[in-house]
Amino acid sequence: MITSLRGYRTEDRRALSLREPILTLPASGTLVVPLPGAEEGTARLVRPGDKLAAGQRLSLPRRSAPAHAPAAGVAEEIEFREMAVCGPVWTVRLRTGGERRASPLRPLPDRPEDEDVLRAAADAGIFDEMTGRPLFQELYRLRRLGAGLLLACAVEDDPWCSSACAVLREDPEKVERGLRLAAVACGGAQIGAAVSTRREEAALRRARPGLRVEVAGRRYPARAFLLRRLRAAGVSAGLIGPQALCALADAADGLPQTSGVITVSGDGVKAPRNVRAANGTPARALLEACGVSEDVSLVYAGPAWRGSALTDPDAPLPLHARCLTAMLHAERRRQSACIGCGRCGRVCPQGILPWQIHESLRGEKVEPYLLLNVQSCIGCAACTAVCPSGLPLSAEVSRAAAIRKSGDFL
């Protein structure tokens, strides 16, 4: 983390994991596949003991994307558990084995309509790795907002994560194909890509000469600042993860999304690289594939600002985890009183004063009109990251937003 006069930027540690091409990991012996949104019993389509084919649909949720079996095998157990990145969710424990493949999904017609693309995105169970939400919901949202420009987002704010960049480097043509389909779903928006550095921009221009490329600044959170810059220029833009776009291109051929690219990195990993792993692969399998030190004290899945720490190395990872970071030394965040340095307010991209929210929530009576601008928080946690007192400021801003929304302040 580097604090400068213009906010702060995360230290770039991604070069190591980008040296090698993406490694495809064979399906582990046991996979724990999450079934997001399958709280109702009727939404879960498998029972313990069922024999499953690769690509078979496992759930049919009403408000989320369905899950598909990443490999053939036997469903051993259906359980409700806490899962990294996903939170509490129903899961299927799958013992892999066999070669059976389910029949492919219905492919898209040659000239698809917007509803065709949205249905394909929903049927294929695609998740946008940048937001963690189902892709069809993101596309609906962007269409509702009238996005005029869709960008494949390879802008990484996490210091260690490079999965989006690696996917865009590996197959920019497929990403562009996915973008064109997403643009159809959003009502004919323009397409392009967003990258972090000029070097990546030059590489992408060489690979796809006709594609519009936007370079995000280095100030964290770069994606929010990029959207703001484009909005100021009169362009309403939407960002979609390259993995989701590749999966959308595959969905056009009838293939569901059953795997994701995860950056395995951190100072406790001997050979950091990007790994393509099946949905529900245990973290240990990824760490061992890249060589992990026995001295690591912190392993977390997901981006550094909102990821989940893993206490069990065998914890499964969902396909949209994006990164798995192993650190040798975990920093103990010792909390002390606010010293009023004002760093939290300076780094906030939304102009919130987190120290003031902290002060307001400390009082016996919360005055709602003093919880200024809290609804606009984008959850980047820049305030928490820079606080020298170690205060959980972003959690307090979220709490203030919840208080203001609920009206529970009388």
Added chain:
Amino acid sequence: MTLRNLPAPFLRRERTVSTMMADALFALALLLILPTVQYGPRALLQSLAAMAACAVCDILYGLVFRHAFGSGDPSALVTGLTVSLLLPVNTPYWLGALAGAFAILIAKAPFGSTGRNLFNPAAAGVAFVTVCRPDLVFTYADPAAGWLPLSGDCAAVTAASPGASLHAGLKPSILPLDLLWGMYPGPMGCTAALVLGAAALFLLARRCIRPESIACFLLTAALAAALFPRIACPALTSVKYELLTGSLLFCAVFLLGDPVTSPRTTVGRCLFGVLAGGLLMAMRHTGSFEQAACFAVLIADAFAPVLDHAAIRLRAKGVRLP
């Protein structure tokens, strides 16, 4: 592999309260170099006495009332060093220790220690000994007299300070270079304007202090000095002597710049600087003490929460403020 369960975010913090205090200690230590060269090791012993008193009081208070070993950061050492630099080098060691003890036991710890104190502890400690023993606080050693004895009375080598001359309506006679390097009688760490400037730049670069309150304070003081000079001289000469002599510059950097006791909004900090500058110059004109910066800072500190509250209310009403 034993894994720890920690909450997000997992970004390593660049700065902590302790590293910020360490920066402040370093900047204050820079100010000790010239007094040590001019007055000998007595300057170091003065500082050590005040720092030791602050550390002991901090630890004792923590053990008795909070069942913890001190406040957990080096802020007590910063307070001790600040107190010693605001006092003359020839004062008895117990005076700095008394000011440090007052700062920790009365002005800081009862409010909840670091981050919760309303008044700057060092300013409160110095103000306390100024009221109790002004004869000791305003008796300065002459830098031309060489190294001072480590123990015993230093009354034989004292000289009138430029602050006292200004207070009496007389123009001090100091060469400009001496004024910049602090070669004149005055508080131990407050005379070397060049070193103070370097310390301020260091703290600004490390983002330990904010420039708004300091700039407004200095501008207000300069304006008051130019408009209402205490001595019969051109406006610029008055500004030069008012700003560069006494503890004004030191208080601007280390007391007004203290993020804990200064307002947290930009507008609040600007008003805070103006208020402190106005108060200081008014006290210099009408007060009975030649150095009154600590009192001005303490009064301005009391207004800091009010200024912040007013700025937040204006923002709540939709007024766009920086």
